[in-house]
Amino acid sequence: MFRDQGLKITPQRVSVFRVLHDNADHPTAEAVFDQIRDEMPSISLRTVYQTLHDLASMGEIRQLDLGTGSARFDPNVKSHHHLVCDKCGRVTDVHASFDGVRLPRTKLAGYRVSSTEIVFRGECPDCAGSNAVAS
Amino acid sequence: MFRDQGLKITPQRVSVFRVLHDNADHPTAEAVFDQIRDEMPSISLRTVYQTLHDLASMGEIRQLDLGTGSARFDPNVKSHHHLVCDKCGRVTDVHASFDGVRLPRTKLAGYRVSSTEIVFRGECPDCAGSNAVAS
DNA sequence: TTTCTATCTAACAACAGTTGTAAATTAGGG
DNA sequence: CCCTAATTTACAACTGTTGTTAGATAGAAA
Numbered sequence: 001m002f003r004d005q006g007l008k009i010t011p012q013r014v015s016v017f018r019v020l021h022d023n024a025d026h027p028t029a030e031a032v033f034d035q036i037r038d039e040m041p042s043i044s045l046r047t048v049y050q051t052l053h054d055l056a057s058m059g060e061i062r063q064l065d066l067g068t069g070s071a072r073f074d075p076n077v078k079s080h081h082h083l084v085c086d087k088c089g090r091v092t093d094v095h096a097s098f099d100g101v102r103l104p105r106t107k108l109a110g111y112r113v114s115s116t117e118i119v120f121r122g123e124c125p126d127c128a129g130s131n132a133v134a135s
Numbered sequence: 136m137f138r139d140q141g142l143k144i145t146p147q148r149v150s151v152f153r154v155l156h157d158n159a160d161h162p163t164a165e166a167v168f169d170q171i172r173d174e175m176p177s178i179s180l181r182t183v184y185q186t187l188h189d190l191a192s193m194g195e196i197r198q199l200d201l202g203t204g205s206a207r208f209d210p211n212v213k214s215h216h217h218l219v220c221d222k223c224g225r226v227t228d229v230h231a232s233f234d235g236v237r238l239p240r241t242k243l244a245g246y247r248v249s250s251t252e253i254v255f256r257g258e259c260p261d262c263a264g265s266n267a268v269a270s
Numbered sequence: 271t272t273t274c275t276a277t278c279t280a281a282c283a284a285c286a287g288t289t290g291t292a293a294a295t296t297a298g299g300g
Numbered sequence: 301c302c303c304t305a306a307t308t309t310a311c312a313a314c315t316g317t318t319g320t321t322a323g324a325t326a327g328a329a330a
Contacts, residue, residue: 008277008326029316044280049317065202070316083246092244100235101253109227110260111218118236119252125245143297143306164288179309184288205287 005058012036012043016051020061026072026082026091066091066119081117085124094120140193147171147178151186155196161207161217161226201226201254216252220259229255 001017002009015036020027027035033048052073055061062074066082068089081094101116136152137144150171155162162170168183187208190196199207201217203224216229236251 006277010278010326012279042280046281046318047279050279063202065200067198067200067202067206071202083244083248085246086249092246094238094242094244096238096242098233098236101233103229103231103255107229107231109218109229110263111220111227111255111257112263113218113255113257114221115256117254117256119254120238120246120248121250121252122246122248128245128247141306145297145307147308177309181289181310182308185308 001058001060002054005054007054011040012047013051013054015040015043016048017055017060020055020073020075024075024093026064026074026093028070028072030070032073064091079115081119083120083122083124085127086121087123087127090124090126092124094118136193136195137189140189142189146175147182148186148189150175150178151183152190152195155190155208155210159210159228161199161209163205163207165205167208199226214250216254218255218257218259220262221256222258222262225259225261227259229253 002013007013016032019032019035023035025031029045029049029052032052033043033045036043036048052061052063056063056073059077060075062077064072064074064082066072066084066089068084068091072091074091074093076093079097081096081098083092083094084090098118101118103113137148142148151167154167154170158170160166164180164184164187167187168178168180171178171183187196187198191198191208194212195210197209197212199209199217201207201219201224203219203226207226209226209228211228214232216231216233218227218229219225233253236253238248
């Protein structure tokens with residue numbers, strides 16, 4: 001798969017790819033870095049970023065910018081949406097299609113739309129729970 | 136309005152508020168800063184950030200994190216959505232309501248959802264146009 | 271298998287956006 | 301007109317991310 005794009009298959013690239021697909025999570029670059037470091041202490045954060053970008057431009061993963069402080073990377077490329085916790089930044093997939101969400105030409109303001117993302121913001125179970133305890 | 140919250144009315148605060156409401160834009164903090172500097176060269180970027188946060192927590196404006204590199208601030212607090220240009224980061228309001236976009240409890244994953252944002256990504260008229268010329 | 275080279279990685283510095291801190295300034299009540 | 305708490309400024313620091321370059325390495329070629 002790397003090879004298809006004329007990219008060499010290095011242990012670093014393999015690790016990044018594997019870590020992303022193991023966690024059905026949406027890890028940040030730093031989280032990927034930390035996980036790989038357990039088995040490959042020499043890997044650099046720079047390489048993780050690089051590889052994540054490579055994978056993204058290959059269309060193998062998707063970069064999510066959801067205002068949680070840092071970018072998250074999603075191995076699920078199929079169209080889907082997200083629940084985002086305002087407290088802890090957790091991101092959870094929403095597998096549901098909302099076909100009604102399409103803009104009539106009159107509202108496009110001249111844009112050429114290539115993707116539609118729906119973000120449900122609120123509190124994740126953990127944060128909502130700890131909230132209740134605290135108050 | 137500042138006074139309602141026990142905040143003093145300073146020229147800096149008034150300027151930030153006015154600039155935001157003049158531009159129906161979604162300016163970044165830096166953009167607000169630059170505009171105010173024309174008439175008040177002594178204002179500091181720190182104060183702009185501070186005031187934007189104050190306004191946001193008063194519910195007078197909304198902070199948008201759309202992955203365009205920096206936060207944008209939206210004086211329109213009523214529920215609406217956005218068109219975002221992947222090329223230049225321009226943000227345009229979409230005044231349309233999508234009532235169908237509501238998650239059934241089975242898909243909530245335990246989250247308590249407080250807001251739903253729809254982001255239409257693509258190319259704005261300017262960028263789409265310059266594209267055509269370039270290719 | 272060994273050589274060779276273009277690609278890749280690591281180290282490090284730098285950068286952008288944003289926030290912390292503390293001293294100097296000022297709004298606005300008394 | 302004072303006085304003081306609130307505010308602003310200046311500046312440093314911090315986080316997430318990217319640029320650069322020298323050294324290391326995958327993998328094609330011999």
